[in-house]
Amino acid sequence: xxxxxxxxxxLVSALALNAPVFAKELKGVTMADQxxxxxxxxxxxxxxxxxxxxxxxxxxxxxxxxxTPSKNGDEILASPQIKxxxxxFLRDVGAAKLVGAWNESLEKNCKTDCAALKPGFDKLxxxxxxxxxxxxxxxxxxxxxxxxxxxxxxxxxxxxAALSKTLLTTWLGPNPPNDELKDGxxxx
Numbered sequence: 001x002x003x004x005x006x007x008x009x010x011l012v013s014a015l016a017l018n019a020p021v022f023a024k025e026l027k028g029v030t031m032a033d034q035x036x037x038x039x040x041x042x043x044x045x046x047x048x049x050x051x052x053x054x055x056x057x058x059x060x061x062x063x064x065x066x067x068t069p070s071k072n073g074d075e076i077l078a079s080p081q082i083k084x085x086x087x088x089f090l091r092d093v094g095a096a097k098l099v100g101a102w103n104e105s106l107e108k109n110c111k112t113d114c115a116a117l118k119p120g121f122d123k124l125x126x127x128x129x130x131x132x133x134x135x136x137x138x139x140x141x142x143x144x145x146x147x148x149x150x151x152x153x154x155x156x157x158x159x160x161a162a163l164s165k166t167l168l169t170t171w172l173g174p175n176p177p178n179d180e181l182k183d184g185x186x187x188x
Contacts, residue, residue, distance in 0.1 A: 026184070029061040029088045037065070037140055040082050045069045048184025050087075050177055060089045062171065064185035071186050073172035077165060083141040085171060085185075088134070095128040102128075105170035105177070113162060120163040124148065127155045141168050 024031055026047045035042050042065035050059040065084040070076050076083065106114065106121050127150050131137065140147040146158040146167055158167070176182035 024063075026061050027058060027090060029090070031061075031063040031086060031088075035065055035084065037082055037084055038142075040067055042067055042082065042084055043069050046185045046187035048181035050181045052177075058090045059093060060087045062087050062181055062185060064171070069187075071188060073182065073186055076172055076186075077168060080143050083168060085139045085141075085168075087137045089131045089136065091133050093131045095130050098128040098131070099125040101177070102170075105175075106166070108175040109169045109173050110166050117160075117163050117166055120158050120160060121167075123156075123158060124167070139167065 024033075024044060024047050027049060029047070031044055031047060033044055035044075045064040045066045047061055047063045049061055051057065052059050063086040064076075065086070066076065067081040067083075068079070070079075102121055102125055106117065110117060127148055129150055131151070135151050136149075137151070138149045140149075141164050143164070144159065144161055146164045148155045148158060158164070170176065171185060172182060
């Protein structure tokens, strides 16, 4: 009997060590405190709420993971560290609406060589699918490009440092979709 109790304690301890630790919750969405990407540990920097239209429709919760947490969007954009954004949808959003949002973001946030980035954004637009409530999309930003995952399906990497930075700027730059999203990701 004593061996069974010891084995049970050991099993419960092992499971607890492998279970994700949830650090934050927003609008019913929880995100792990840390994730591992390309052999690096990234920490949840913050979570924000994407709102749309003048009536403030809740679209998704976005979480920003960084190697080194920061509240400064410009420093994050300039940093060569790996960055990761997780989007968890709170409502159904059609692929056409997502494509429109990416095109609008490129227009608002691209400062130089925008024509050169358009093929990368067109490729991103081709990855879009109708998202249902509860679906997720994620972006992992490297110095030389972005890995995109839609509904758990990893897509081809979007190549280029300028594309990577401009895409990340759509959330952390001067023209984010809404301030609540940016401020939450930066934990402001």
